[in-house]
Amino acid sequence: QKEVEQDPGPLSVPEGAIVSLNCTYSNSAFQYFMWYRQYSRKGPELLMYTYSSGNKEDGRFTAQVDKSSKYISLFIRDSQPSDSATYLCAFNTGGFKTIFGAGTRLFVKA
Amino acid sequence: NAGVTQTPKFQVLKTGQSMTLQCAQDMNHEYMSWYRQDPGMGLRLIHYSVGAGITDQGEVPNGYNVSRSTTEDFPLRLLSAAPSQTSVYFCASSPGGASSGANVLTFGAGSRLTVL
Numbered sequence: 001q002k003e004v005e006q007d008p009g010p011l012s013v014p015e016g017a018i019v020s021l022n023c024t025y026s027n028s029a030f031q032y033f034m035w036y037r038q039y040s041r042k043g044p045e046l047l048m049y050t051y052s053s054g055n056k057e058d059g060r061f062t063a064q065v066d067k068s069s070k071y072i073s074l075f076i077r078d079s080q081p082s083d084s085a086t087y088l089c090a091f092n093t094g095g096f097k098t099i100f101g102a103g104t105r106l107f108v109k110a
Numbered sequence: 111n112a113g114v115t116q117t118p119k120f121q122v123l124k125t126g127q128s129m130t131l132q133c134a135q136d137m138n139h140e141y142m143s144w145y146r147q148d149p150g151m152g153l154r155l156i157h158y159s160v161g162a163g164i165t166d167q168g169e170v171p172n173g174y175n176v177s178r179s180t181t182e183d184f185p186l187r188l189l190s191a192a193p194s195q196t197s198v199y200f201c202a203s204s205p206g207g208a209s210s211g212a213n214v215l216t217f218g219a220g221s222r223l224t225v226l
């Protein structure tokens with residue numbers, strides 16, 4: 001079993017749709033749960049992170065962590081064409097090794 | 111403030127050749143790392159450093175060498191390039207320190223390497 005599973009997509013939605021991106025993981029020692037966004041031919045950049053369980057909201061973006069199910073989600077409300085990118089989930093135990101998912105490619109059509 | 115700078119952006123090598131990918135950061139970050147990104151595989155950690163003079167292996171270190179003589183620079187050396195090393199390489203840094211926390215990474219723009 002892979003340590004992190006993420007559906008690569010692609011996921012195509014119309015502008016204004018609510019987008020749900022998900023990852024599952026197997027390592028119960030993970031404490032930090034992150035989402036990075038990567039535009040084509042660019043390096044990833046941190047979108048948001050959550051420590052332990054719960055929800056975190058930042059503008060149109062909401063991150064959810066369910067440690068009991070080992071499942072994390074990123075919701076994008078009122079999606080825009082500028083949200084078209086690859087979204088990578090990432091996990092960390094509090095040390096220096098960050099484990100990434102394979103990334104989900106998202107296309108938002110105008 | 112340039113952040114993390116990688117050179118070269120593109121490189122084509124023949125099997126058996128050696129080369130060095132350069133990475134420099136100007137944020138006084140203690141932690142630096144190299145990842146490779148392949149389709150369907152995500153980002154995989156090659157080597158990392160928690161400070162000058164200190165390096166350690168990540169998930170896929172074979173065929174690569176690193177050194178950290180200064181806080182700013184963390185070059186990645188391919189000793190004898192193989193087609194399996196065709197990939198996009200990313201250098202990343204974070205403040206690090208005694209408490210790494212989430213270890214939020216700042217990435218460079220990437221170096222695309224093709225080995226024929």
